[in-house]
Amino acid sequence: MEFAEVVRRRRMVRDYDPDRPVPPEVRERLLEHAVRAPSAGFSQGWAFLVLESAGERERFWAATTDGGTPDGWLTRMRRAPLLVVPLSHKAAYLDRYAEADKGWTDRDESRWPVPYWDVDTGMAALLMLLTAVDEGLAGCFFGVPPERVPALRAAFGIPEDHRPIGCVSVGYAGAEDRRSPSLRRGRRPVEEVVHRGSW
Template identity: 40%
Template sequence: MEFSEVLRHRRMVRAYRPDPVPDDVLRRVVRVIRRAPSAGFSQGHRLAVITAPDVRARIAAISEGPYVEAGLPAWISGAPVLIALGIREASYHERYQEPDKLDDGAEIPWPVPYWWFDSGALLSLLQLAATAEGLATGFFGPGDHTQFAEVHALTGFPAGVALAGILTLGYSAEDPAAPPSGSAGKRAKLPLEELITWRG
């Protein structure tokens, strides 16, 4: 699939077919973690690939209620794969305390917490890789701190890896000609002039 086609087909999906994702396909998607940018090549990204039905059901039981109450289908429980995106912040501090990254002998002050910024870049790469494989994705974060802690415990991440959110992955059950099921299907796109500033 051409890159322009991958971009055109990438969308948030909230309905999945029950078909399992073949292991080789899933491995090709998640291996993009090696291509994801990280400040100073800190490599603080972590993924937990969750296919076990009981674990997926427990995560859905914690997280899905607000979506169903808003009239959406039970899409989290319907996804055959959940991928937890984790961030190990310590990897960034360790890297920026190495001699080639010190600023006057000290770690930089981090005006932007790039471990979170980089997790968004990884999310985009995962979505594009999944789209190129004919898969669909969605994304959610559990509703509050307690729910995040409960889902974190189910991911298998150690205490030093924070949960950024969960990618849902599978084969779409949505009509590709229909508007997106989430906010993108309900709101107009802003004009490019409002989104891009040119300083030429």
């Protein structure tokens, strides 16, 4: 598929065919492409928790939801056969920029205008979403509620120095997939968001 077509087709899909697993070679391409994301200082401060078995996915949903009766969104999302939790690792960036070639002699976090460890990990997640489209699959990036992060850490042994920035669900689109009502707002035109030369 042409790159422009991949970008046009990329959307967040919230329902999956539970009977069609993600082929292993496609899963590996998703991950191989994710690590091609840019990272400040080539720090590569990310990790990816891959959950494929029914038991792993059930543990994820048990840890990240309140355990009540699932609503329609959750019912459809739970059908995804592959979940990837991208994790950012701030220490990798602080350590990298304390190395001689970067010129800083400390690990002072205040030098960072934004948390590039999260930004770069988000870019890796986007590469997974684009790869899914290119492979004929669907995907969605969604957040983990902050109050559920400790349970997620406990369920999978995630180290404290790695922060889950969300989750990427991947699979073949299900029969109940429907467009988000939010899309009625329409996409903002380029002319509205681009400021050339000055604001």
